[in-house]
Amino acid sequence: MQRGLCRKQRALRPKTRPLARIIGLTRGGDSPTASEESRLSDTPPQALIEGAIQTDVVIIGAGPSGLFQIFELGLLGIHAHIVDSLKHPGGQCSELYPDKPIYDIPALPVCGAQELIDRLLEQIKPFNAQFHLGQEATELKRLDDGTFLVRTSLDTRFHTKTVIIAGGLGSFQPRRLGCEGAEEFEGRNIHYKVKSAADFTGQRLVIFGGGDSALDWTLELAGKARSLTLVHRRPEFRAAPASVAKMKDLVASGSMRYVEAIAHSVIKQDGAFAGVRVKTTEGELVDLEADHALVFFGLHPKLGPIAEWGLQIEKRAIVVDTEKFQTNIPGVFAVGDINTYPGKKKLILSGFHEAALAAFAVAAHLNPAKKVALQYTTTSPIMHKRLGVAEASEQRTADGGP
Numbered sequence: 001m002q003r004g005l006c007r008k009q010r011a012l013r014p015k016t017r018p019l020a021r022i023i024g025l026t027r028g029g030d031s032p033t034a035s036e037e038s039r040l041s042d043t044p045p046q047a048l049i050e051g052a053i054q055t056d057v058v059i060i061g062a063g064p065s066g067l068f069q070i071f072e073l074g075l076l077g078i079h080a081h082i083v084d085s086l087k088h089p090g091g092q093c094s095e096l097y098p099d100k101p102i103y104d105i106p107a108l109p110v111c112g113a114q115e116l117i118d119r120l121l122e123q124i125k126p127f128n129a130q131f132h133l134g135q136e137a138t139e140l141k142r143l144d145d146g147t148f149l150v151r152t153s154l155d156t157r158f159h160t161k162t163v164i165i166a167g168g169l170g171s172f173q174p175r176r177l178g179c180e181g182a183e184e185f186e187g188r189n190i191h192y193k194v195k196s197a198a199d200f201t202g203q204r205l206v207i208f209g210g211g212d213s214a215l216d217w218t219l220e221l222a223g224k225a226r227s228l229t230l231v232h233r234r235p236e237f238r239a240a241p242a243s244v245a246k247m248k249d250l251v252a253s254g255s256m257r258y259v260e261a262i263a264h265s266v267i268k269q270d271g272a273f274a275g276v277r278v279k280t281t282e283g284e285l286v287d288l289e290a291d292h293a294l295v296f297f298g299l300h301p302k303l304g305p306i307a308e309w310g311l312q313i314e315k316r317a318i319v320v321d322t323e324k325f326q327t328n329i330p331g332v333f334a335v336g337d338i339n340t341y342p343g344k345k346k347l348i349l350s351g352f353h354e355a356a357l358a359a360f361a362v363a364a365h366l367n368p369a370k371k372v373a374l375q376y377t378t379t380s381p382i383m384h385k386r387l388g389v390a391e392a393s394e395q396r397t398a399d400g401g402p
Contacts, residue, residue, distance in 0.1 A: 052157040055081050058150050059164045060137045063091020065336030065351030066166035074127030082129055085136040090117040091168050096193055126388040132156055140145035140309045162362050165334040175297035179288040181266030190293045202226050206276050206288050209296035216237035222256045226359035229257040229288050309321050314340055322360030325354050333358045
């Protein structure tokens with residue numbers, strides 16, 4: 001969860017490819033080959049529609065905003081398909097910080113990031129959204145009738161009336177431990193995320209970084225690891241002052257070690273990972289024996305193929321209006337951290353608000369001649385039926401309850 005103001009900057013003009021053709025990238029970010037480009041642009045729309053999944057909405061991104069978007073659409077009787085490049089729902093919450101507590105969700109004083117995702121998945125069950133996971137939305141084509149063709153990296157095709165982009169920061173890659181020998185052990189002994197603290201209990205650990213993630217995991221693992229050393233390149237930290245103070249207390253008590261240094265090279269013993277050699281600010285080389293290294297240097301956020309879809313982009317975010325959260329392309333909406341507008345705050349809470357308004361805008365787009373009525377889940381029989389609670393509601397009414 002990023003908590004910052006997305007400052008408005010000069011709009012980047014989209015690449016001058018017409019929307020009346022498929023535009024996109026192949027998986028991995030490489031541009032299409034000449035043969036691929038020809039095949040995509042020359043395929044008649046009707047041939048692409050045949051065999052495509054027919055739907056009213058495709059949601060791109062299954063993080064908190066994308067999941068809540070399913071709920072808000074479902075309340076209005078709109079069924080959705082949802083696509084995500086990860087193999088599981090949850091976005092950054094599940095992938096990067098599943099155990100971290102979240103304190104600013106209404107009516108939940110505290111809940112873990114994965115707990116929030118689990119609650120959202122439970123909440124959207126009545127609407128039977130269809131998930132297409134482990135595949136990236138790579139291409140978009142706007143047809144003459146205003147509908148869209150969406151294609152994924154696994155060649156799943158959708159013919160849809162609207163698209164909602166809820167891709168968080170887009171695709172993101174960790175900043176890697178750029179030292180000699182590191183690449184060989186990535187994913188085995190060198191890690192850029194922690195899915196479970198239990199994986200490192202009783203292990204010798206070296207943690208690199210000076211931000212919130214590095215300090216949070218240092219404090220979490222200090223009492224569980226066999227030994228722990230935090231390495232940061234300078235005395236100033238980007239983490240919360242309270243976390244830094246707790247870390248220094250642990251160092252003073254001998255519970256962990258802190259070294260001001262940068263990574264120099266990986267230490268190997270008989271071909272196996274044995275630790276990391278670091279170079280201190282004084283130029284001294286120090287060997288840190290370890291079973292695992294955890295690296296928290298932050299992320300490289302990238303929009304990926306979305307950047308090629310003719311959308312108005314400002315500072316790697318999609319510009320939307322604040323009435324409908326619609327982009328510059330009619331029928332394409334964006335919610336959550338991936339969008340920007342004056343006063344934007346990158347909060348999960350903001351994404352929920354945006355999803356609610358976008359759902360009403362989608363309903364109006366699908367049926368422009370029909371007014372979208374505002375109904376309340378407390379009293380609306382239609383809402384109760386869609387939520388699958390109609391019988392319970394009728395029983396309460398018969399019993400004289402609210």
